[in-house]
Amino acid sequence: MEVAYERLEQLIINCDLKPGSFLSIQDLQSMTGSSRTPIYHAVGRLATDTLVVIHPRHGVRIAPIDLARERMLLQLRKDLERFVLRLAVERATTTHRTQIMHVARTMRSHRDAMTMAEFNAFDSRIDKLILQAAAEPFLEHTLRPLHTIFRRIGWIHHLHIGAEQSVLRSIDAHLAILDAVATRHIDQAVAASDELIEFVEAMFDQIERDIDPTVLDCTIEPIMG
Numbered sequence: 001m002e003v004a005y006e007r008l009e010q011l012i013i014n015c016d017l018k019p020g021s022f023l024s025i026q027d028l029q030s031m032t033g034s035s036r037t038p039i040y041h042a043v044g045r046l047a048t049d050t051l052v053v054i055h056p057r058h059g060v061r062i063a064p065i066d067l068a069r070e071r072m073l074l075q076l077r078k079d080l081e082r083f084v085l086r087l088a089v090e091r092a093t094t095t096h097r098t099q100i101m102h103v104a105r106t107m108r109s110h111r112d113a114m115t116m117a118e119f120n121a122f123d124s125r126i127d128k129l130i131l132q133a134a135a136e137p138f139l140e141h142t143l144r145p146l147h148t149i150f151r152r153i154g155w156i157h158h159l160h161i162g163a164e165q166s167v168l169r170s171i172d173a174h175l176a177i178l179d180a181v182a183t184r185h186i187d188q189a190v191a192a193s194d195e196l197i198e199f200v201e202a203m204f205d206q207i208e209r210d211i212d213p214t215v216l217d218c219t220i221e222p223i224m225g
Contacts, residue, residue, distance in 0.1 A: 007032040008042050019152075023061075050145065064216060067216070080142060080146070087133075087135070101182045104179060107175060116166075116167055123147075154170065160207075162206075
């Protein structure tokens with residue numbers, strides 16, 4: 001079940017499942033290689049996460065990107081990230097800090113050549129480590145959909161606007177968070193998280209100004225055919 005969910009989640013993030021597109025359950029089976037039952041369960045979770053919309057007897061629509069809504073959700077994420085980082089710093093065990101430092105070293109060694117796909121894999125690993133250190137399971141169910149929403153925003157920004165610099169800035173912001181958690185500096189962790197959120201917020205203005213709206217919702221009729 002989890003494999004099907006993760007595969008669909010990744011296809012949403014990198015826009016292989018285009019925002020606004022309609023697909024059948026059979027389409028999703030073909031794209032993931034999963035059988036019908038795991039796909040049904042995954043689609044149900046994704047609908048709860050507001051990442052897809054189920055249309056009974058008609059299939060599934062991938063949630064289009066609503067910039068106004070997602071900008072508002074970014075403020076929710078900012079508050080939640082502050083809370084989870086405080087818990088992570090306070091509760092992280094030696095094992096957690098060792099894993100966090102290992103991820104930071106690996107990211108630094110690959111920093112200059114890292115692709116967006118590779119960064120997203122690191123980002124997912126970091127989120128899991130921070131949540132494990134925070135030791136509050138409820139937070140994962142709340143934050144995971146938000147992380148997916150903003151990974152998709154980051155992917156679109158990188159692909160259409162930011163290129164290499166967007167990846168490097170994201171890497172550096174995450175390294176600052178990891179270093180602060182590993183060394184038990186709550187204020188530094190929160191400040192680094194706030195800086196990351198500010199960077200993501202700046203993406204919205206660029207996306208709104210510079211990107212064709214059909215990228216955000218493929219059902220919008222293009223201005224020129």
